[in-house]
Amino acid sequence: MKILIIHGSMRKGSTYALTAEIMTRLATKPNVEFIEMSVADLVLPFCISCHLCFTKGEEFCPHYCIMKDVQAAFAACDGVILSGTTYMWALNAAMKNLMDHLAYGFHRPEFFGKKGMVIATSAGNGEKNTAKYLKTILGQWGINGAISVTQNFKEQKLKSPKRSAAKLDCQAEQFYQLIASKKPVAPSFRSIAVHNAFRAMSLSDFTGSARDTQFWQQKEFDRVYPTTVGPVKYIFGAMVCSVVKSASLMIGRKVDQNSKS
Numbered sequence: 001m002k003i004l005i006i007h008g009s010m011r012k013g014s015t016y017a018l019t020a021e022i023m024t025r026l027a028t029k030p031n032v033e034f035i036e037m038s039v040a041d042l043v044l045p046f047c048i049s050c051h052l053c054f055t056k057g058e059e060f061c062p063h064y065c066i067m068k069d070v071q072a073a074f075a076a077c078d079g080v081i082l083s084g085t086t087y088m089w090a091l092n093a094a095m096k097n098l099m100d101h102l103a104y105g106f107h108r109p110e111f112f113g114k115k116g117m118v119i120a121t122s123a124g125n126g127e128k129n130t131a132k133y134l135k136t137i138l139g140q141w142g143i144n145g146a147i148s149v150t151q152n153f154k155e156q157k158l159k160s161p162k163r164s165a166a167k168l169d170c171q172a173e174q175f176y177q178l179i180a181s182k183k184p185v186a187p188s189f190r191s192i193a194v195h196n197a198f199r200a201m202s203l204s205d206f207t208g209s210a211r212d213t214q215f216w217q218q219k220e221f222d223r224v225y226p227t228t229v230g231p232v233k234y235i236f237g238a239m240v241c242s243v244v245k246s247a248s249l250m251i252g253r254k255v256d257q258n259s260k261s
Helices: 014-026 064-076 093-101 127-141 161-181 189-203 210-219 231-260
Strands: 002-007 033-038 079-087 115-122 147-152
Touching (some): 002 014, 002 064, 014 115, 014 147, 033 064, 064 093, 079 093, 079 127, 115 161, 127 147, 127 189, 189 210, 189 231
Parallel strands (some): 002 079, 115 147
16 A cells, blocks of 8 residues: 655754654555655745646646646545644645646545555644644545644653653554555545535536546546545435535526626
């Protein structure tokens, strides 16, 4: 199995060390292969919000020469680990910049079936907020139920090293088994809602992106979500899709009328 690790810190400090501990544990498992990338090595310019990845396609990004390798690594992996550090109670800028370059994945999610882990650290506070944000990103790409590994290094000094190591053992094992099982993880209501909102808007041409419309037409998702969901979530997703589609068509007609008048 291939596991992609994105090192989100600009230096090999505490976050890198925690990620390395998880990798050391995963390396003892059968058939594990790592693909490592670091935001520090990518030298990725800031996203300029040109919207070309939305309207034309990700290959039209001004920084595609860098991003194409990242995109290929995501496509090739079975599991992904996003490792980010916390600055001012939020994800550090370098890692956020990489996530911004992958924002088109909200419109055109393709990573269903892959498994995820997020690693977030802080020297004071906010690491759980950082982990929650990264989990949300993965969920909207189709990677549901990511495992969170968080560490506050001030609090960590008060904890038993043996207990901390045992917890990391458990989290690494859980992630490995999650990938090995090849079983899909049920999406959250939020993931279903966003998925069906973009599905409805794209098929109604409301996003103004021919690439989005083409994506959803080719995928031909005839269900509320590509993986199996229970009856309650199915009904919820169908309702979201119906309401958003109706609203998109109504707003679209209103805009057309105003442009002609």
